[in-house]
Amino acid sequence: MTAASEGKTATVTLPSDRQILITREFDAPAHLVFKAFTTPELVGRWWSADMGETTLVAIDLRVGGAWRYVMVTHDGVEVAFHGEYLEVVPNERLVSTEVYENLPPDVPQETAVNTATFTEENGRTILTILVTHSTREHRDGHLKSGMEGGLQKALHLLESVARGLA
Amino acid sequence: MARAATTSDVFNALAEPKRRQLVDLLASGERSVTDLVRLLELTQPAVSKHLRVLRDVGIVHVRDDGRQRLYRLDPLSLRPIHDWVAPYQHLWNRRFEALDNVLDELQRQEERDDGSE
Numbered sequence: 506m507t508a509a510s511e512g513k514t515a516t517v518t519l520p521s522d523r524q525i526l527i528t529r530e531f532d533a534p535a536h537l538v539f540k541a542f543t544t545p546e547l548v549g550r551w552w553s554a555d556m557g558e559t560t561l562v563a564i565d566l567r568v569g570g571a572w573r574y575v576m577v578t579h580d581g582v583e584v585a586f587h588g589e590y591l592e593v594v595p596n597e598r599l600v601s602t603e604v605y606e607n608l609p610p611d612v613p614q615e616t617a618v619n620t621a622t623f624t625e626e627n628g629r630t631i632l633t634i635l636v637t638h639s640t641r642e643h644r645d646g647h648l649k650s651g652m653e654g655g656l657q658k659a660l661h662l663l664e665s666v667a668r669g670l671a
Numbered sequence: 672m673a674r675a676a677t678t679s680d681v682f683n684a685l686a687e688p689k690r691r692q693l694v695d696l697l698a699s700g701e702r703s704v705t706d707l708v709r710l711l712e713l714t715q716p717a718v719s720k721h722l723r724v725l726r727d728v729g730i731v732h733v734r735d736d737g738r739q740r741l742y743r744l745d746p747l748s749l750r751p752i753h754d755w756v757a758p759y760q761h762l763w764n765r766r767f768e769a770l771d772n773v774l775d776e777l778q779r780q781e782e783r784d785d786g787s788e
Contacts, residue, residue, distance in 0.1 A: 515767055517760040522686065525759075529767050533774040537781070541773050551769035554762070641686075648759050 522641040525648065527634040535625035536596045538632060542621065543599070548574070557584070568593055572601065583607075591618070598622050603636075605647075612646070615639045681751055684728045689713065690721050697731060697744040704740050 515529040531538050541547045545562040553559040557578035564572050573587035585606040592600035599621045608614055620635045638644040685691050689711065696702060696710055708718050722742060725731040729748040734741050 513771075515760055515763040517756050517763065519756070521688075527760075527763050529763070531767075531771065531774060533778055537774055537777045538770075540777065541770055547773055547777075550773050551766060554765035554769050556762070556765070648756060 519644075520635075523638045523644050525636040525638075525644060527636070529632050531630045531632060533630060534628055535623040535630045538630045539596045539599075539623050542623075552576070557582075561585075566590065566593055588616070588619075596623060596625075608646075615643045617643070617647070679728075681728050681730060681748060684724050684730060685752070687721070687724075689717075690725055693718075693721055693725060694730065694744060694749075697742060701741045701743040704742070707742070 513530065515527055518526045518528075520526050541551065543564060543566050545564050548562045548564070549559040552562070552574060553576040557576045559574065559576050560583075561573065561575035563574075564570075568590055570590045571587065572590065573585065575583060575585040577583050587604055587606065588602040590599070590601045592598060599619075601619050603617045603619050604614070605617075615638065617639070618637045620633075620637070622633050624631045624633075636644075636647070638647060685694065692711060693707065696707060702710075704715065704718060704722070707722070708715050711718055713721075722731060722733075726733060729745060731742045732745055734743075
């Protein structure tokens with residue numbers, strides 16, 4: 506993997522039993538990345554990626570303000586998240602709670618805390634999203650929800666991990 | 672789901688923070704037990720106990736070099752963990768690729784706006 510493509514790949518690490526850390530570099534200044542994260546019309550264009558269609562993005566960007574995102578997957582399942590902003594530092598930092606609304610009824614509901622930081626360097630932005638769950642079980646469940654995407658890239662990624670460790 | 676005994680698989684072996692620290696230390700290369708004791712600030716028996724758990728599930732291998740016991744990481748043993756995280760990473764990659772397109776457009780728009788002032 507070249508240095509250029511490395512920055513364009515999101516890395517996911519597990520800093521503790523309850524956390525997930527996502528890191529990615531963007532070829533754009535921090536104020537634009539922040540804008541794309543906090544403007545409903547823009548969030549609607551990237552958040553669901555190719556997994557489905559975003560049907561609702563509500564953002565009340567202030568401390569104590571609420572947010573809610575809803576997506577309908579290609580197989581017709583509605584997936585929704587909501588939360589509240591705990592900290593809003595424009596172009597730098599966004600802390601919010603997150604509740605996944607589609608947990609099975611037998612699983613205790615929980616509130617996770619997401620901390621996004623936007624760090625600009627030479628016109629590029631390093632974005633980190635730290636997701637802190639209340640228990641290891643909820644963290645693990647969150648990770649498993651990504652399984653739907655399939656395992657096609659796993660082997661390729663494994664190679665780079667293994668090379669890095671060798 | 673009930674949690675299995677600590678030695679049963681790599682997930683359980685790495686649930687212990689000190690053992691994750693050991694893996695981090697070994698990621699940069701082979702190290703002696705003495706080295707690991709010093710870096711972890713634990714007693715030698717405690718470090719040996721953690722190393723034994725890691726060895727039992729194949730995360731580390733050991734060899735004798737004169738009077739030293741050297742431990743090294745087997746990256747392929749971490750594959751189950753990697754396979755578990757990879758789809759989630761893939762999801763974020765797809766999301767961020769879509770975000771790249773949005774950002775390109777915002778940048779072009781900003782350049783146009785600057786030009787027209």
